[in-house]
Amino acid sequence: MTELTQTRYAYGKALLEVGEIYPEVAVLDADLYNSTRTVLFRDAFPDRFIDIGIAEADMVSTAAGMAASGLIPYANSFAIFLTAHCYDQIRIQIAYPSLHVILAGSSAGLTQGPDGASHQSLEDVTLMRALPHMRVLVPADSIETRAMTIAAARDIDGPVYIRLGRYPVPDVLDGDYSFELGRGTILRQGEEVALVACGHMVNVALGAAELLASRQISAAVINMSTIKPIDKELIEWTMGNIPLIVTIEEHSIIGGLGSAVAEVMAEDGFGGRLIRLGTCDVFGESAMADELLEKHGLTPSAVAKRVGKEFGR
C-alpha cells in the first residue's frame, strides 16, 4: 500500500534538517507546535525556538525583528490565523522591506476538517499573493514539502509563504525531484485537457486523469506548486497545446491558483476555455475532510465527472 504523509509532518522533519545546516534559522510558534510539527525543532534546538503564546501578530512582528538582525525565522501557525489575523504585520513589517521570513501556514484548506469555517483557510493564497515581494508555495507531497522548506532558507532571499496541510497524501513526485521557484512540473502528458493543480489537489488531479483515460479523454496533469511567481511560460505552453485548462485548488477560486492562471490566459488573449475548481465564494463548515472534499467537488471522481461533461463523455 502507498504510504501517505501529511505535508505538515514532512515540514516538521525538514525544519530539523534546516536547523542542522543553518545556525541562523530560528523558529517561532503560537501555541500550536504539536499541530504545526515545530515541536521537533523545539526539542532539537531549544535556544532557537520561541513559543510566543497565543499572539500571532506578536509572533509575526517578532520574526520580522529577528530577520532584520541576521536570523532566518520560520513563523508558524494555522494558515488562516497566520495570514488573515496578521495581514497588516506581514504587509508592512515583512513584505514591504522584503525581509527573509518564512511563513508556514499549517492545516490549510477544507481538509482542516471538523473545526469548521473559523479554522479552514480558503483565502490565504489570495491574501499572500496580493503582497509585493511575497512568494507563495503550495507543496503537493512530502518530497516537495521538504524541498521547499530547505529552499526557503537556502535559495530564496525575501518573504516566503508555504501552505501546509493535515490531509494524508501519497508522494506524487520522484525522490530526485528538485524544486525550482516559479517552475511548475508536468506530471502526466495529455492532449485534450490540462489539469493544473496545487497541494493536496495534485493527487486528486492524477486520480481524475486516470478516470478520464478510461473515458478516452486524454488529460495532462501539471503540479503548479509556486502560485507566485506563477510559471507563465508553462501556462503559455499549455495554452498553445491543450484546448481546455482546469485549475484545481483546495482554496477559494477567487484570487488563488485559478485566478493566477486566468490572469495569464486573459492577458495573452487565449481563446480557449478555463474551468476553475475550488470553493466557490463560500465558507467551510465542520465535517470530516473527505466529506468536505466530496461536497465541493474536489475528489478524483467529481473532477472527472465535471471535466467529462465538457466532452460529452
Place this chain on the structure above:
Amino acid sequence: MVVRDVNALRKLAIELRLHVVRMMGANKKHHFGGSMSAADIVTALYFYKMRYDPEDPEWPDRDRFIMSKGHCVPAQYAALAMLGVLPLEELPELKTMGSRLQGHPAAHLVPGIEGCTGSLGQGLSFANGMALAARIQHRDYDVYCLIGDGELQEGQIWEAAMTSSKQRLENLTAVIDRNGLKAMDEPSSAKTMDPLADRWRAFGWSVREIDGHEMAEICEALDWAEGNEEAPSMIIAHTIKGKGIPFIEGRAEFHNAALTEEQIEEALAGLEEQLGIWEEGK
C-alpha cells in the same frame, strides 16, 4: 557619537527640532506634534546613549532604535542627518515623489532605519525580535523602542509586553512618549490609560517615570535602563505634544497639520532664540 555634556545635548535637541521644522516646511501636512514631543528622547538616544557608528549604520553590534510611533520619523531622520548618516540637504525631500524619506519609516530605503512601522502597535514586537536575535547570536547590543501613549491602545503592544518580560529581555528599553494627545484628543477619552506605570510593572517590566524634556533626567533614566538586568526597562516620559513651538504645544489639531509660512518663520525664530539662550548659558 557620545556627548556627555547635558547643555550640549540640550542644544542638540533644539538643533534637531530646527531640522524637523525646516524639513517639514510650510503649507504641507506633517506630524509636527509627536516629532517635537519625542525630540529630546531621540537626541539623548543617538547622541548620548546608543553605541552607534554613523560611518557604518549596518554594524552588527550597534544598538538599535525602533520608532514604533512611525509618524514621528522626522525626528529620527533629523538625528541621522545630524550624525552624517543622511545628507542634511536631503531632509526637505521628506514625503516628496522619488524621495527615500517616506512619511513613515522604510528600513529598506533609508540607512539607519531599523524596521518598518507606521501601522501603530507593531514596533515593540519587532524590538523584541531584535533583542532575541542578540541573545541567539550571542551579541551584546541593546534595543530601544519609542512608543506613543495613544499607541498603547493597540492590543499588540500588550502581547509584546508579555513576551519581553517572559523572555527576560534586559537588553530592551522601551520609552513611552506620553504627550497626552492622540490624533483627535487625549487617549483617555477612548480608553482607560491609568495607572500606566503600575500596568507595566504588572506585566513584568521595571518602570521609571521622568520629565521627557529634562535632558539630565532622560540621560539618567537611560543609564538606569542599561544597568537594569532584572527585566526589560520601561521609561514613561511625560512630554508635551509640539514641545518647542509654543503656539502648537498641547494642541491635538497640530497632530498632523500644515503650518503657514508665517508660522514656520515664528517656529524657527523661537527655536533659534532658545538655541541662543543655551549658547549664552554655556
